[in-house]
Amino acid sequence: MTSDTPSEAKAAPDLAPSRAPDLATGEPAEPQTEPPATGGQPRVLIPAPDLRKAKATRGVDPLGIAATLTFVLVGGLLVFGFAQALVPAVEAQLGAACRPLTPTPKSGAIPAIELEELDGTPVSLDDFRGKFLVVNFWATWCEPCTREWPDLDMLGSRMAERDDVAVIAISVDQDPALVGPYLERMGLRESAVRVLRAKDPEAYKLFGSEKIPDTYFVNAQGEFEAVFINVREWGKAKAVRCVESKV
Numbered sequence: 001m002t003s004d005t006p007s008e009a010k011a012a013p014d015l016a017p018s019r020a021p022d023l024a025t026g027e028p029a030e031p032q033t034e035p036p037a038t039g040g041q042p043r044v045l046i047p048a049p050d051l052r053k054a055k056a057t058r059g060v061d062p063l064g065i066a067a068t069l070t071f072v073l074v075g076g077l078l079v080f081g082f083a084q085a086l087v088p089a090v091e092a093q094l095g096a097a098c099r100p101l102t103p104t105p106k107s108g109a110i111p112a113i114e115l116e117e118l119d120g121t122p123v124s125l126d127d128f129r130g131k132f133l134v135v136n137f138w139a140t141w142c143e144p145c146t147r148e149w150p151d152l153d154m155l156g157s158r159m160a161e162r163d164d165v166a167v168i169a170i171s172v173d174q175d176p177a178l179v180g181p182y183l184e185r186m187g188l189r190e191s192a193v194r195v196l197r198a199k200d201p202e203a204y205k206l207f208g209s210e211k212i213p214d215t216y217f218v219n220a221q222g223e224f225e226a227v228f229i230n231v232r233e234w235g236k237a238k239a240v241r242c243v244e245s246k247v
Contacts, residue, residue: 097245100238103217103226110218111206114199115170118179123196126222132247133218134167137204140182141173144231145213149186154235155243156193164247171197172204172212217246
């Protein structure tokens with residue numbers, strides 16, 4: 001009796017793993033194996049990935065850069081637009097500080113007028129360029145001016161520590177000899193207000209006034225900002241806030 005013997009042995013499947021390229025040489029690398037466990041088959045380790053291919057695919061993403069730049073640009077425009085939208089509100093707030101004093105808007109460069117110190121030394125408003133000026137026109141014979149002077153003196157005292165503001169009182173008296181004694185009687189010899197005298201007794205008309213006292217705000221560039229017709233309570237906190245809002 002013959003035994004059934006297969007005529008051809010079945011071919012065993014090829015279990016050899018594919019070989020990844022060697023990182024140093026670029027040639028296919030031999031698969032790594034571990035010693036077989038007792039009574040078992042050898043375990044085949046998976047080769048390390050080819051890092052050269054990973055590096056080759058890693059590069060600059062132009063779409064990502066474009067998206068980032070677009071985001072930054074749009075964000076910058078939004079911030080700028082928001083800041084610009086706030087400008088009218090800020091200007092309105094600054095104007096609100098002076099509203100209780102009822103200013104009249106005025107613009108344009110201030111005219112040149114001949115001025116002098118009380119000792120006769122020539123001086124010009126251009127000498128104060130770069131400072132915010134509160135320019136008051138007055139005279140010793142002007143009764144409303146006399147009522148306003150104590151408040152003007154208080155404003156001068158409050159602004160004395162600032163180097164960007166000057167409070168100036170311009171006398172339009174024809175006789176310069178009247179000014180000194182008047183200030184002495186009023187206790188204003190040591191006032192922080194800069195007292196000057198106009199050589200032309202009608203110099204206030206060059207500024208646009210018809211009567212005195214009138215007070216003008218002049219910016220650091222020598223331009224009108226506002227005029228306050230007649231007497232104001234310059235010694236009050238509201239006047240201080242008004243002046244400080246302009247600086």
